[in-house]
Amino acid sequence: MSLASTKQVVDLHSVKLHRVTLAFVAVMFGGLAVANAAGNVVAKVDPIQAHVLAPWDGRITADAANLSFAMRPDANESSDPAKLAKLALRQDPTTVKALNVLAFQAQLRGDTRRANEIFAYSANLSRRELRPQIWKIESSVARGDIRGALNNYDLALRTSTEANSLLYPVLKVAISEPKIRAALLQLLSKRPKWAPSFLSYLGSSRTNAVAAMHLFIEGGSNLPATNQDRANLVKALISDGKYDDAWNFYRTLHPQADRRMSRDPNFVVEEGLRTPFDWHVPEDAIGFATLLRTRQGGLFEFSMPPATGGAMLKQLEMLPPGIYHLDGQSSGISQPSGSLPYWSLTCLNGNQLGRFNLTNSDVNGGRFSGELKVPAHCNIQVLSLIARSSDEVEGLTGQILHVALRPKEGR
The missing domain is CATH 1.25.40.10 (Tetratricopeptide repeat domain)
Known part of the structure; x- marks a missing residue:
């Protein structure tokens, strides 16, 4: 065999060995991968x-x-x-x-x-690991360093997706302390990215609703809270039985509200902003009942199946003792006298204070009026439109175009 042939065989063997080695390395690292x-x-x-x-x-x-x-x-x-x-x-x-x-x-x-x-x-x-951030919060709290603790809250809430569920409940309780509330308001005024979700959480939570109310009031326009957050907080205060606080806070949304009168006579309050102090359809209402917006403002429309009844429309009141006049206008109501819907004013404990029937809408252009009396020792009332069972094939249908309750002497 010539030298050239021998060299060719050796080179070929080296190439094969190199390929085998590369293949082994590839398999090894491939296996590791x-x-x-x-x-x-x-x-x-x-x-x-x-x-x-x-x-x-x-x-x-x-x-x-x-x-x-x-x-x-x-x-x-x-x-x-x-x-x-x-x-x-x-x-x-x-x-x-x-x-x-x-x-x-x-x-x-x-x-x-x-x-x-x-x-x-x-x-x-x-900075993204939550547990060390919680340790830093606890360390700041142990030293009495409110600002340092809140800065660490801010860092944790900005960097961890798990922090909200852990830290929001703690902050909700902590805002009962005025010094913590004041420091938190300074932080929230800087509009951290978690502020909207925290304020939404506060507004929707019944627990510690009064402290949340103080935070919203003290923060004023500097607080990045929506009107829906504020309306939800009114609901939370009412659910917690804090009626006076709820009314006072409601007036931050509606400064013209007067506890001697009903509100929203033309049904124009937006759905997301309605509270029990506004006209609202009860959650357990039977049939079809809805508040609609129109070019002229709004109206309440209802349709009840035959042989059904119950509250269709409600508004929570805080009327002082006295005699009140209720008037309004309906459309599309046509029922026998025993099946006409009626207005009812009850005390919060369910005791009825008064009621009167609507007339059919073809009588007096659908206009209706009546008197209701609020006695002493009944500070909170519910004004309701009640459907009575109808034997008509089409059931009960109609609209309320506007309604208002005011003191009798103010007519």
């Missing part, structure tokens, strides 16, 4: 099993340490959670979850100084 991908997928469901699939991944090891500690909290530095946390930190020194496990273990041992050191280091590593 597949295992790592599998580990990342499994980590979302079972971090401990994911650690078996990818034992070299520090983040997965930290998740396994976290779960192991959550399943069986153990303060021992040689426990499985501690071993996994330390391994995770050797694999990836920036795994905050592993640091959290070690910090909580230190707390369980009563080693507060060590726990604080670890949490401080953890908080410096990541």
Whole structure:
């Protein structure tokens, strides 16, 4: 065999060997990549099993340490959670979850100084990890540093999607303290991105509604709250039985409101802004009943099936004792006298104070009027339009175009 032929064989052998080596390396790293991908997928469901699939991944090891500690909290530095946390930190020194496990273990041992050191280091590593941020909040509270605590609340709420459900309830309780409320108002005036959802949460929550009311009033126009948030807070105050507070706060939305009169005679209040102090359809109303907007303003329209009845329209009142005149106009009502709907004024406890029937709409152009008396010791009343059972095939249908209640002497 010539030298050239020998060299060609050797070169061919080298090429094959190189290809085999590359293939082996590709398979090895491909296998690692597949295992790592599998580990990342499994980590979302079972971090401990994911650690078996990818034992070299520090983040997965930290998740396994976290779960192991959550399943069986153990303060021992040689426990499985501690071993996994330390391994995770050797694999990836920036795994905050592993640091959290070690910090909580230190707390369980009563080693507060060590726990604080670890949490401080953890908080410096990541602003997005919630647990270190909560530690910073608790640390500020322990020092009596209200502003520092609220700044950490702000940071946690801006950087963690989990923070709302944990921190909003705490803030809702904390605003009972005037100093905290004042500091929070300064923060909210800067319009942090979480402010709208927090104010919406406050408005819709019955718990601590009076403190929320003080926050809304003291914040005034500087507070990024919507009118719907304010209307929801009126409802929350009423649900909590704080009727005087609810009325006073309602007047921040409707400064012209007068407790001696009904409100919204032409049904123009927008649906999202209606409160029990406005005309509203009861949730348990039977049949079809709705408040509609029109070019001229609004109206109330109803349609009840035969042989059904009940409240169709309500408004909560806080009328002082006296005699009141109710008048308005209907359209489309045509019933026998025993089936005509009627207006009813009751005390909050259900005792009826007075009632009178509507007339058919072809009588006197549909205009109706009547008198109702409010006695002493009945500070809160409900004015309702009640449907009576009708034997007519089409049931009861009609519209109320406008209605107003006012003191008799003011006619």
